[in-house]
Amino acid sequence: MAQLQYADCTSKRPVRRSRRVLVWVIFITILCSSLYISYLSLLLLPRIFVLPAALFNKPLLDLSDFSNLADHCAAIPPIPLSDFVSRQRSLVKRLRETNAGAYIAEPGSNGLYFANISSAQWHLSERPFLIIITPAERPVTEASFTILAPRFEIERAKLLGIPIIRGEGLGSQSIAFIEWAEDEDPFNVLFKALPDSVTNGTVVLDQGMRKFIADGLVGAGLTVKSGGYPPRIAQIREQKSAAEIELLKCANEATVLAVREVKRRLRIGMTESATRKILEQAMTAVGLTNGGGLVLFGENAALPHGSGTDKRLEYGDFILMDVGGSLHGYVSDVTRTFTISPPGSIDPRHLELWYVVLAAQKAALKAAQRGVYARNVDKIAREVVKTGLEDYGVKMQERWRFLGTNDQSQENFDVNDYFTHRLGHGIGLEGHESPYLVGGQSNRAVLATNNTFSNEPGVYILNKVGIRLEDCFYVPENGPGVLLTEGVGGLSASPWEP
Template sequence: MGQPGQVAVSQPWKYARYWLLVIGLLCFSTLSTPRLGFVRSLTSSPESEFPDLPQHCAAIPPIPASALEARRNTLAKRLHDLGAAAYIAEPSSSAAYYFNVSEEHWHLSERPLLFIVTPSVSDATGDITANVSILTPKFEAARAKLLPLSPSAYIQWAEEDDPFAVLSAALGLPTNATAYVDANARLFVADGLQRALPHARIRTPPPQIVEIRERKTDEEIAILACANEATLLAIRATHKRMRIGMRESEARDLVARALAAVGLQRAGCLTLFGENAALPHGSGTDRALHKEDFALFDCTGQLHGYWSDVTRTLALPASRIPDAHLAIWHHVHAAQALARAAIAPGALTSHPDTAARAHLAQAGYAQYFTHRLGHGIGLNVHESPYLRGVPETQATPILPGHTFSDEPGVYIERKVGVRLEDCVVVQHGAAHATFLTAGVGGAARSPWEP
């Protein structure tokens, strides 16, 4: 009972009153505190928060089924030319390239699910086409048949079977066959095949096979270009909404919403302020942005399975960047331009790295450029070939269809880090590579114009 003159309140309602008060305070705090954003997330979407970011790539189609079939037939022809009996892959980016099946469709376990291409030669025409089989656990066969692929055969293995012996018997592989196991496959797959075929040559694919995926088609280049353009647009939209004093976590959440608004999937951004950017892959400390700080954003996102990779080191209108740090930014910018000019058909993959590194060395920053210049990009953010300063005997030629990141950087620990990154494509007849971000302006113009 309450005190005389008061209305009696039952115990449940008394506690409910307290909880309502707490919820009300939380809602008020969320509305008045930018770092929390809980109420905003209930009342707005990334699209409404970024009206200046349309679905940039809505008109870009995915890779059609006919292109996947052409890829498999090209693979079969290369296998035949090399005298190889089969190419074998697990669910991975390589399987996505040839079969439209990645780890998102089928998560890896101790029970192998394998995709196999064997070359088939027509008796009538001599044409070489791909014969596709799927090795599946027997109890998973019904699920395997739901995958977006129509193979020639489903090869099923029971729990008591050796799956690799079942595979070799079903394919009728000769005892001395050469079979290529994709480099993304786990070691036990290659080991199991070697045990099942002790006299066979089980190898990772040679350059003639790897090159098929490395050299992008016009359809792939269109997807990659739009993904990289969209990523840069999201960074620019974020830049407009930043303020001195905001924290790394706030900026990271802001750019993530921008990447979602522009229509990219699985997107994210390494976000580092000030001296934190001196660690190229640092996780940050959630420090606040000061007027003297650069902000570094290294962002990726996915479109139809293909990745973007764009980095900007930028300043705000209210920033007061030290002259020494501005000089570093401009040297990195110049190194990026020199590297792009060196990414040319016929040049070696070591040459662009050398060009960027030579400029930074002349400026006195050689010791602070601590990673390779770039990497291939496609169905993986990082894939071969790589732009790095290896001896020329270890480098490979740059060819039309190659796509790379061009990302020089300077990292002075506990002081400053600057990296600028745009991906490029090497096209037929071009003197040097073109930025994949060229459609929206390409490389940064200044720290204030990313």
């Protein structure tokens, strides 16, 4: 009997141990399943449960919520009179060098640059309004102004406040106003009023002048300088003054700050259009006019200027914002590609491409020095992207499948299929102005001191991902380009830190 009892006792121990193991297995299985289901829920919730559009399409914040941005550019003054006079003197010098009697422009970017008259101040219409700048007789370094305006608008024209040295003594400048009646030919009226030095010589017409205006001036008897718009005159505006660079710095810094504030307010499920509205609010709050830009989520960013759809933000998406605004007429241009999703939810191939684009941006900035051909800066950025795409393919072992091609020969790989636009453009009173950072032997532009450019390499893979990073910079007297966004940290630090 004792042996039987002993045998019964020992036979129960493995049963109890097995039960404990089974309980632990069931517990761990349930725990892992719960964690996995929770993870899937986080990924799928935005897709299967979309909150009403009205919730996402109304602004999340009032302008007062951006009050921390309001003072960033408040102390930056507009362009001073001394800068305008310096520009006018440079123009007079170029006119004399080219034996031209006058420079004629309409309200616009060059009208704003030389005479502080923009197309916003004087709306262009079928009625000619012209700014004529001629070398003064005394002193020979100064500019004289003539304004052609409709008779019924002449008093308004006199209120425009053209920046000149006013007074009666030597060195003062003059403005003549020529009016034309509705039943008169304005071009003939102007021709008869201009001095012989203009009518018997040649004139330079602004490169932005409308064709019917140019035709009217030629038809009245003026002779236009041959050879197109003189590069020497274009270079005046291309090389910025210290005051211009300060304005561009503050405008670009403010734009970066606005983007960062918008990032803090982004939520999964928001639409591109709702985000644009918040972005516009932030740009207004930071003190910039005409602020706004592109907002593209996920695969929509593979089209550099947008898809025309209104995608909702999903986990794992990159967010591309290409943003600009204006400060006293000077324009910002900043692009950030970033994410609000945790690292584990981002396709590692997308992350790798992001760092390739950043490397191209850094290489271009380092190469952008005085005396360098603009086309070579574009070339250097393109080479970095090409190498990055090739290395990326080796590491991931599926480059060709991901890039959407079955041709796996290195000879047929063209970086321009993925880095589809030029590296950059000049920036100042216009968002895009000369000179340009673009490849090709036809681009003979050479970087000069105080040229200002955008630096915006990108990689775009259709239906998958688009990444672009953009910061503007100026060319110093010596050394590499200096970021206009340096005061707020400069380049993006990571895909989570724009």
